[in-house]
Each structure stands twice: as C-alpha cells, then as structure tokens.
Amino acid sequence: MANTKINIAGVEFKNPVVTASGTFGSGMEYSEFVDLNRLGGVVTKGVANIPWPGNPTPRVAEVYGGMLNAIGLQNPGIDVFIERDLEFLKRFDTNVIVNVCGKSVSDYLEVVERLNDTDIDMMEINISCPNVKEGAIAFGQKADSVFDITNQIRSIAKKPVIMKLSPNVTDITEMARAAEAAGADAISLINTITGMKIDINKRSFVLANKTGGMSGPAIKPIAVRMVYQCAQAVKIPIIGMGGIANGEDAIEFLMAGATAVAAGAMNFVNPYLTQELVDGIEAFLDKNKIEDIKDIIGCVK
Amino acid sequence: MANTKINIAGVEFKNPVVTASGTFGSGMEYSEFVDLNRLGGVVTKGVANIPWPGNPTPRVAEVYGGMLNAIGLQNPGIDVFIERDLEFLKRFDTNVIVNVCGKSVSDYLEVVERLNDTDIDMMEINISCPNVKEGAIAFGQKADSVFDITNQIRSIAKKPVIMKLSPNVTDITEMARAAEAAGADAISLINTITGMKIDINKRSFVLANKTGGMSGPAIKPIAVRMVYQCAQAVKIPIIGMGGIANGEDAIEFLMAGATAVAAGAMNFVNPYLTQELVDGIEAFLDKNKIEDIKDIIGCVK
Amino acid sequence: MKKKTVGFVTRSEEISVDIFSLWIETELAKDAKPGQFVGIFTNDRSALLPRPISICEVNKDKSALRLVYRIAGKGTREFSHLQAGRRVSLLGVLGNGFPCEEAEDKCAVLMGGGIGVPPILELAKVLSGNGGVNKPIAKEVICVIGYRDAQTFLLEELQQYAKVLVATEDGSIGTKGNVIDALNENKLNPDIIYACGPMPMLRGIKNWAEPRQIPAFISLEERMACGVGACLGCVCTTSKKDSHSHVNNARICTDGPVFDSREVII
Amino acid sequence: MKKKTVGFVTRSEEISVDIFSLWIETELAKDAKPGQFVGIFTNDRSALLPRPISICEVNKDKSALRLVYRIAGKGTREFSHLQAGRRVSLLGVLGNGFPCEEAEDKCAVLMGGGIGVPPILELAKVLSGNGGVNKPIAKEVICVIGYRDAQTFLLEELQQYAKVLVATEDGSIGTKGNVIDALNENKLNPDIIYACGPMPMLRGIKNWAEPRQIPAFISLEERMACGVGACLGCVCTTSKKDSHSHVNNARICTDGPVFDSREVII
DSSP states (O other), X not given: OOBOOEEETTEEESSSEEEOTTSSTTSTGGGGTSOGGGSSEEEOOOBOSSOBOOOOSOOEEEXXXXXXXXXXXXXXXXXXXXXXXIHHHHTSSSEEEEEEOOSSHHHHHHHHHHHHTSOOXXXXXXXXXXXXXXXXXXXXXXXXXXXXHHHHHHHHOSSOEEXXXXXXXXXXXXXXXXXXXXXXXXXXXXXXXXXXXXXXXXXXXXXXXXXXXXXSGGGHHHHXXXXXXHHHHOSSOEEXXXXXXXXXXXXXXXXXXXXXXXXXXXXTTOTTHHHHHXXXXXXXXXXXXXXXXXXXXXXOO | OOBOOEEETTEEESSSXXXXXXXXXXXXXXXXXXXXXXXXXXXXXXXXXXXXXXXXXXXXXXXXXXXXEOOOOOBOHHHHIIIIIIHHHHTSSSEEEEEEOOSSHHHHHHHHHHHHTSOOSEEEEEOOOTTOTTTHHHHHHSHHHHHHHHHHHHHHOSSOEXXXXXXXXXXXXXXXXXXXXXXXXXXXXXXXXXEEOEETTTTEESSTTSEEEEESGGGHHHHHHHHHHHHHHOSXXXXXXXXXXXXXXXXXXXXXXXXXXXXXXXXXXXXXXXXXXXXXXXXXHHHXXXXXXXXXXXXXX | OOEEEEEEEEEEEEEETTEEEEEEXXXXXXXXXXXXXXXXXXXXXXXXXXXXXXXXXXXXXXXXXXXXXEOOSHHXXXXXXXXXXXXXXXXXXXXXXXXXXXXXXXXEEEXXXXXXXXXXXXXXXXXXXXXXXXXXXXXXXXXXXXXXXXXXXXXXXXXXXXXXXXXXXXXXXXXESOHHHHHHHTTOOOSEEEXXXXXXXXXHHHHHXXXXXXXXXXXXXXXXXXXXXXXXXXXXEBSSOOTTTSSSEEETTTTOSEEEGGGBOO | OOEXXXXXXXXXXXXXXXXXXXXXXXXXXXXXXXXXXXXXXXXXXXXXXXXXXXXXXXXXXXXXXXXXXXXXXXXXXXXXXXXXXXXXXXXXXXXXXXXXXXXXXXXXEEEEEGGGSHHHHHHHHHHTHHHHTSOOSBSEEEEEEEESSSOOOSHHHHHTTSEEEEEEXXXXXXXXXXXXXXXXXXXXXXXXXXXESOHHHHHHHHHHHXXXXXXXXXXXXXXXXXXXXXXXXXXXXXXXXXXXXXXXXXXXXXXXXXXXXXXXXX
C-alpha cells in the first residue's frame, strides 16, 4: 500500500486529510459519522480570546453548487475550548490544529499564548474570515498586514503556525510570500469567497449579514488555481481546500501543489467525507501504482 | 404591461437584456435561435486593432456549475469586424455595443478611433480579460491603471464608454470609483474569475493556457455581491452579469443595483436564453404588479 | 446514532394544494420520536444541502417514516415527483423532539399551524397511546390546528387520536383567526402546550402561556446547513447561556428544534 | 436551422464494453447528414455544457437518430442509464458533415478508429445507396476500421453496406496494427478517403494521402462549449485564413468537424 504520510513543519500526518475550520466543529459532532483516528488532523472551528455570539440569523444560504455562510465565528472562547473541546480531541490519535480568530492583534496573541501551554500540534490563524467586520478582514487582504500579524504571532508562538489566506484578493501570491517572509510554517487556502444572495420575492438579502462566505464545489476551480499559484510562489507547505467532494478532488489539490487537503462545506452534504477522502486518496495511489503520496504533490506544473 | 425601458448614458434600451461579450459572437450564430430585435442590446465579442489568433487548444473546460475558457480573444480585427459583423448587426433594431480589447493603451485607442466613425451605440472596454497576458490584466486590477486607461479612452471616444471590470481584485469598488472618476459612462461586471482544472489521470492542466476564466451559475453569488458593492459605490449605471440562467437571476442582479443584465455562458446551455430573460423579466414585473422596471433597480439595500 | 442512509419511497401523494405526503422505508424509523426531523437530499447537484423536514408519522413495524411537506423551492419540488420504489438519501434522525414524558397525566394541548401541523400528528398519536390502543401518556389530548382556509390537511387523521379544534384565517372552518383565538374561544385550560408553526404563532403561544405559568414546548425553524450541530448556522437566542458556545445561542438542529418557550427569545 | 429540442429515447443498449447505442426520435433527424453531430444535455446541473456526439445513423422515416458513444465522463455515464421512453435535450444538427458528393463515381475508402467508427456507418450507408437499395453515390465503398482488440462494435452493420477490412492493435482480428497498416496490407487504391478517429490516426491518414494526391476528409475533435460557432473554443489550425477570424483558426463545430486534410495543420 502506498505511503500517505506527509510532514508539515515537523509535524507528521498519517495522511493528508484534515478538516476545514468551521465545518467540523471541534470534531465531536462528526465523530458520530467518522473515526477521527483515521484523519490526518482535525482543524477546529475558530476560537477567540472570549466567547463570540456571532451574527444574527439567517446565517446560511444555499447557492448553486455550494453555500454561503455568515456565522460570524460564534465560539465559546479559549477557556471553554481548552477545557472541553481540546479534552475531547485529545482522546484521538490525530493531529489537533486549532484555528485562532480575533478582532485585533492582541486578541490573536492572547489566544496564541493560551494555546502555547497546551499540547496541540499546530495552530491555524484565521486572518481571512469575511464575516468579521472590525478590521479582521484587512489582515488577510493586505500583504503588509499579513506580514505584520504573522510576524507578531510567530514571535510568541511555541507551535507551528499556519496562516489561512483569503481568496478575496488581487494576487494571493503576495499574501503567501508575506506570510512566508514573516516566518509562517505553512499556509492554508482558500477561505471562503464573499458572495451574496437576494430573495427576489421578499426583496431582501437572504443572509442577515447581507454577504456571506461562499464554499462548495462551485468554487473549486478558483481554489485549485490559487493553490497552484501559491505553490509556485512559496516553499512552505500548503493545505489546500475549496469544494473538495471526493478523493479525485483531493488528488487535484495535491497535484496542484498542496501537501494536505481539507474537507469543508461538503462535510454537510456527506458526513462521511473525511474518511472517504482518506480511502479515495489511497485507492488512487494504489490504482496508479504510486508508492508515495509525495510523488504527486505539485506534480503538475 | 410593465415598462422595461432603461437608459444608459443617454442610450435607450427597449429592455435591460444584453449579451456578455464573447458568449454571443457578433450575434450571427445565435440569430438562428433568437430574434435579436427583441434584445436590449448585443455586446459583441472583443475586437482588437488587428486580428488575434488567440490561445492554443484546449481552450474550454467544464467545471461544476460552469466552465473555464481561455480563448485568448481570438478575433478578426477591427477591419473585418466593421465590414462584416457591424454590417450584420445594423440590420437589427437593437443597441450595438462593441467590446474592445488590446494589449497596450495605443491598441485600445486605435480601435476606439475606428469605432468613433461608425454608428454603433456604445463601446465596452475589456480591461479585464484574464487570458491575455501581455499587461492587459494589469489594466483592470489596479485602480490607477483603470483610471488612466478610462481617461485616455474617454478623451477620444465619441460614443458612451462602458468599462468592464475584473472580479479578480481585492476591492472592486476601487476600480468602479476609478472608472467613474475618469469619466466612464457605465461599468459592466463581472468578467470571468480566474480558475484552473487539472486532469488527474493525465497529470496535466485541462486548458493549454493552464488557467481560464470561470463563468456560469457557480459564480453568480460572487457577481451579485460585486454588483451590489459597486452600486453602493458609484452613480454611473451598471451592467450586471455572472451566471445568469433565467429571469429570476436577472431580477436578482437588477435588485442588487444593475440597470441592465447580460446573458453569458448560459447561452451555450440554452441558446434561447436572451429572449427568455426578456420574457422572464416581463413576467416577474407583471406578476408583481410593478409598473416600471426602474422600481426594482437597486431596490435591495 | 445519526447516519446518512438510503430510504425507499413506498408512497407519495399530494394531500392538499402543494402539500405532499411521503412514506419512506428507512432504518431511521426505529429511533424516531415526534418533533424530530430528517434531512433529505435532492438529486440536483446544484442544490446540495439536506432539506430539514419534520417527521409526521413513525411506523416502527414497517420501519417507515412519513414526511409531510409543502413545496417551497426546488428541493421540495423535486421531492414532489418522487414515486413509490425510488430511493432517497436521508440524514437523521435529527433534533431532540418533543418531551412526551412532560405530558404525563396532564391535559396537553397540541397546537399546529400550516406546515407546522405534520409533527403534531405523531405527537398526538404518542401522547394518546395511539388513540387509546395503548396506555395514554397524557390525561387528555386536544389539538388546536390553524389553516389559512378550508384547504385543510391531516385533519381527519388527527381526529383519530385527539379532540381537534380548528382555526382558519378566513373563518371558513372553526374559529375565525389563529390558534390562540381558538384556544381562547374554547376556554381551554391546558396543563402543558406543544406547538409547531410559523414564528408569529409561536410568539403568540409563548406570550399566552408564560403569564399563565403553563409550560409550552415550541418547535423552531431556521435556515440550516449541516443539521448536526457543527456549522452553527441555525441558532436561536436563548435566555440562558447555551451549552455549546456559552453565548445564549442554541443550535436549533441539535439543542432543538423543540425548546421550552421560556428558554428562548423569539 | 439549428435548434435545441427534446427527443425521445426509443432504444438504448451497451453494444461493447462501455460503448452504448442510443436511438432517439427527434425532429433533428430530418436534416441530419453523415459526419454531423448533436449536443446532448445531461440532467446533472453540475455538468451544464452539451456533449457533442457524432451521428451514427439517421432514420428519416422514423425521424430518428442513432448515437453511439463511449463512456468518457459523468455526462456519458448518465446517458448510459437512459431507457426507452425517457426524454433528452438535444442541440442540433451541428457541423458540416462529410461531403458525400465528392465520392461520386469514385472508390471511397472510409476509415474509422475506435469511437470514430460510428459516423462511418451512416456515411457507408449513404455512399453505398443504402447498400445498393438506391443508386450508390460512390463506385465502390470500402471501410477500414480499427479497434484495440477483438471487442469490436458496428462491424456486422458496416458489412451490410460495404466491404470491411479490420485492423486491431493486438492483431486479434484482421491486420495487426492500425488502419494505415490495413490500407497498405490490402494494397487499396482509394480515389477519396473519409476518416474519423483519434488524432494520431488522422495524422497518419493525412500523411499517407497527401503525397499520393488523394483527397482525404477527416473529422476532428476538440473540447467544445457552445457547439454553434460563437465561443471559439474548439478551433484547429488551418493552412489558409479561416473564414471567421482570418487567423488560420477554423471552428471545428461549424466550419468542421470535417475538413479536407490539406486545409488543416494537425
């Protein structure tokens, strides 16, 4: 059987399949459907220094081949997260990657400091959630802000740091380079693309927040393009995501240059997806007599 | 019956339905399917100062809920265009909007000057084709370039000028404002979003050009969002497009703030689409007892 | 244990204008309770998310669920074309369901409005001990059901299990007005209320029940994505800290859809 | 006049491994010629573009088209599940078709390879005057058909209309090798060639025919979008200026799919 182990910033993953932050809770809900021990890692829902109530409802809307969400990063804050969610995740033999969100640099730093003292494997910094208004969006959309926040986090973080990039930019490679230059250990992309849906009969926005982040198979070609572009631009590993619905999609991201892949919105459509991605990747490698998954990472240039 | 007439820069349209450049040739091919006289206008395929051969094949690829194209603006050049295509379009009682492409500012200006002496109704300037490499992409992705090219074209153009904006930007309202400030009479959006598709069995890009512009229903929420954002940012009229597949989609764009709407990739799926949009818009207005289409333009805020 | 599974349609029919009844043979039936729901998936790849539809009846013997829904969009329109023998993908069983045990030896009033009527049927069946076949849970079961007009549905079926009072907006049947008007007109004195229906109705019930110190269990609706509590899409404001995020936002799909009216701010 | 229209499937069967034959009753049949194609639409909203499939047979009496295709992706996989009585959306008739009149009183060799065989069947039928029922157009019709192995298809049907020579890659039937090898082995002296098949085969035919001054009409393939000449997706390089863009890029969907081999650079 093919080797599916990959390594990101010194952390070994039994396979390249992880979850996209915000689509898998902290693993508990989907542990009814999949064996978390089979996954390369679980990336948690974003956690802030204090509890966040999130946005008003409606928070989600279906669109052609995908969905919009404007959850607004509702989360219980780092205290409850460490006590409850991290305790739960520790029971499994999988990497734990904690997604960190904030409204100011000091918010982020506070969470990072708290996580430093835990035994999580990595942290992912959400500088790109399009639904948080108070400045957070700017972090991920300007190269100098990306550099600055990465730099500050990197200087105090005791765990490998993954910067999660926004696709809502003119040139994502600028952001990738800024993150790399500031010491990021890896980047993950893409976060959701800002979209809007109008209910023409009610003459109003479907989402209370007006706009929401789009995810699902509809955005996959944009995500693959950005992963490819970043893979040509930086040397740090990439966790690729955006509409992955099956093993073939995962292979596409790997070939475009991602070292790992994340299942996102399609978890909602197929709660067994993460496990099926692990199986699907293995099946593809075996069928094509590829001995090591590393042989296909970035093989299309 | 409701009034569906709209006015853009002094040009009256019998209804707000036009075609998206590049998806309707110069009208000839689809005149077998639809009565061009019924359309508000025909926006032609992009025309340059000289014939362009375009990109190598494969130039098109299907993606989830849409397609990628990297035609590379193959066109016969302005001479043949004026002699043949414009002659053909003149036979119809519809507005003729000529899409102009170029690789340098002087290319654009040359075409604009030639068109000045024709009796076309408007020109649309393609500063956003993601498939033309030689600098053209930059025009549409930087506000100062948008301002500069708009300004130069506007200073010599004797027809109303529509600037077609790229969605591959951090903040499309910057581009809209730059176009407005430089004297654009209208803006149209969105052009295609850069995407990529990999054939995992062949381990290669599906498109010879590697990347292509994505269109189709998959991108509609992004397009609606950008139309809405621009409608809040500028006063000049907007021609909205991106994945429109039926009358309801057209209404959604109008409510988001578009004064006119264009049928794009979905012409390929439904060659009767343009005419059905005209019918669909009328039916919606009548059913909802809306007397004038202007009452719904930008009604969602 | 929740799962995504394939069910077999055994019957599908239109029981009122745009209201369809669908019987599905599925393993999910064995754990299903009144007030719970399932997610149904379309075959339309442009419409990916599961459609949450409440359970109208459970037949444990046949391992079948009955869903009654209104055509509201392209998903439900597709379902309306399902025929016996077709397969359908289901996610379930979802949600907490009505707390039946709370009705023990009480006079329970079950209120349903419009497309909120279906879950009331299974609830009436359970609380009444299947119309008296088994030992009833509640001392008395009265249904108060609201429709827009004379185009009713499930009415005769409810009458198998309970006394049924009807309100119609146009007054064509029963009380003219809403279910609260019917409650008042009939001078009902419920010990406990269960309700499902549009938000204004639920708000009315909350405002009627709380000053009278009557427990009211109301079933809420919100746009959902995952259906299993992961995405935090379908929350409602709660008066106390919710168990998940501690921010007074409970997840309707998992903490609900049924809440004690005093727990939620609607 | 091209149109998008609904056809009715009258028969669908697998005639070889992953090769399907589909008869569709459609008004498009009345104008259809050998070498033309139709676009078929899926019911899968994630796969929107029409699938170009060449016409294998035309039955004008029954106003029906036969399409023979290989499963190559999700669209054709969906078509393979079509059953008699089902509706299917078609765009057609597309493309120029083979110039049959060029074969008048000549010895015509028709070459098909793999999934390029189907259009050869209707062409053989027309050039042979329906196997001699009507006055033949060509003096002689010989088919040279290539398959990978013994899993042939349409072979017996071709033999109704023409002498058929076979080449197989593994040598299991006829000439071991490709259709050019069969052409040489059988010392054929065509006055004119018609061909459809994979690009290496067409290239081989072009290189064989041109030095011998034999006209060869070859049917090309390329990824298509609109199918009607508007999008300029499916072009091939031409030796002279093309009629549309004057840039030596002809549109396969409308200027082709059939080209005089001398016109195209492949």
